[in-house]
Amino acid sequence: NAGVTQTPKFRVLKTGQSMTLLCAQDMNHEYMYWYRQDPGMGLRLIHYSVGEGTTAKGEVPDGYNVSRLKKQNFLLGLESAAPSQTSVYFCASTVPGQAQEQYFGPGTRLTVT
Amino acid sequence: AQSVTQLDSHVSVSEGTPVLLRCNYSSSYSPSLFWYVQHPNKGLQLLLKYTSAATLVKGINGFEAEFKKSETSFHLTKPSAHMSDAAEYFCVLFEGGYQKVTFGTGTKLQVIP
Numbered sequence: 001n002a003g004v005t006q007t008p009k010f011r012v013l014k015t016g017q018s019m020t021l022l023c024a025q026d027m028n029h030e031y032m033y034w035y036r037q038d039p040g041m042g043l044r045l046i047h048y049s050v051g052e053g054t055t056a057k058g059e060v061p062d063g064y065n066v067s068r069l070k071k072q073n074f075l076l077g078l079e080s081a082a083p084s085q086t087s088v089y090f091c092a093s094t095v096p097g098q099a100q101e102q103y104f105g106p107g108t109r110l111t112v113t
Numbered sequence: 114a115q116s117v118t119q120l121d122s123h124v125s126v127s128e129g130t131p132v133l134l135r136c137n138y139s140s141s142y143s144p145s146l147f148w149y150v151q152h153p154n155k156g157l158q159l160l161l162k163y164t165s166a167a168t169l170v171k172g173i174n175g176f177e178a179e180f181k182k183s184e185t186s187f188h189l190t191k192p193s194a195h196m197s198d199a200a201e202y203f204c205v206l207f208e209g210g211y212q213k214v215t216f217g218t219g220t221k222l223q224v225i226p
Contacts, residue, residue, distance in 0.1 A: 004156075033214075035216075040122070040218055040219075041218060042203060042216035042217055042218040042219055043157075043203070043216040044216070045214060090156060090157070092157075101147075101159045101162065102157075102159075102214075104149075104156035104157040104158070105156055106155060106156045107154075107155075107156055
């Protein structure tokens with residue numbers, strides 16, 4: 001089991017460019033999440049998905065879009081990158097139910113210049 | 114509204130001395146609480162979780178936490194710090210299902226030889 005993997009690990013974008021971050025999990029988890037981590041702010045939820053074909057907004061969704069076409073994959077898109085989106089992005093997955101452990105990927109460090 | 118407050122952004126201890134990382138929460142319902150650890154340039158790993166069973170929860174690597182409803186606290190402790198404990202620790206509150214996830218802002222633990 002690879003667990004949760006993220007690609008790419010690092011990326012530098014110029015303002016206005018677009019990109020897609022890929023999250024993949026091989027644990028057959030229903031729920032998947034995208035977070036961003038910024039210094040002194042903990043992790044903030046961007047979008048999440050409770051199953052294939054469904055997505056929902058989290059705490060900070062503006063400027064991002066997501067898709068869950070396959071159960072194992074959760075894509076995060078930036079259509080027009082801004083410097084404020086410089087951050088470390090983490091994907092996580094879990095099974096339905098309260099108090100279930102979230103399994104995190106290793107993160108993607110994105111810099112927008 | 115639910116919230117999590119980690120009372121110290123940085124904690125420094127000497128190797129072999131006790132560790133105390135403080136977390137207070139606010140929740141309208143019976144919460145589930147977690148502690149995660151993040152080593153430099155890594156994803157988050159679950160240390161322990163409270164799910165309304167025993168109030169004293171034991172986790173990995175000798176860590177434990179006590180849920181105190183009267184004090185709305187879930188402090189993380191370890192009797193003797195090890196150099197490998199140097200990392201950032203996050204207190205996390207789950208309430209009402211998958212979409213109500215709140216991360217604390219994190220506490221960086223430094224262990225001095």
